[in-house]
Amino acid sequence: MNTTQKFYLKLAEPCRENWFLPPQDPLGELSHFDMELRRFCFEHNQKVLLEIGDEKQELFLDPDIILILDEIPEKIDDLYRGKKNELDFPESRMIIYLEPRKEYWRIGCTWRKYGYSIEEKSFELETKQLFQTLKTFVKKILTQAVDKGYIQDREKTEFMKRMVKPSVG
Structure with a gap:
């Protein structure tokens, strides 16, 4: 495969359905940031x-x-260091496997959907575009959480600092 594909994560319309119970932390193990982000x-x-x-x-x-939100900075860091990683969405029955290539500017991507059968597609992604998309997406979520009073701006800033890596490409 000679060309890379684009990777996009975009916030869309509000979802009015509640399939799950509200988040709880009965043992008090979650930080204020984690619990409020879940809320x-x-x-x-x-x-x-x-x-x-x-x-x-x-x-x-x-x-x-x-x-996966809290793990995204570590996943980017692992990929940057040449380690394989994945984005696992069990509720939607899919996993995205990510594998850095020898050419530092590319990442191999396998999208696997599972359920009654397994469907799999492979792509080549541009490393810089993937990282930027993930960072921008996380920033949008955190900004909305700050704007609505769930987390503080300083918590958002601390989280975003974990996502700062040297530029690739």
Whole structure:
């Protein structure tokens, strides 16, 4: 494959359905930031459009994105260091496997949908575009959470600092 595909994560319209119970932390193990971010994603749930090449999938802030949100900085860091990683969306029955290539500017991507059968597609992504898309997407979520009073701006800033890496490409 000689060309790279685009990777997009976009916030879409609000989701009015509540399939799950509100987030709880009965043992008090979550930080204020983690708990409030979960509350925000539950109370202000939105559809999220994931696109890779010609493939599209509708996800939701709750439960799909909130399950991986806190791990995104580490996932970017691992990929930057040449380690394989994945974005797992169990509620939507799909996994996106990411594997850095020898050419530092590319990442191999395998999109696997599972259920009654397994469907799989492979893509080549541009590293810089993937990282920028993930960072921008996370920033939008955190900005909305700050604007609606769930988390503080300083918490958003601290989280975003974890996503600052040297530029690639």
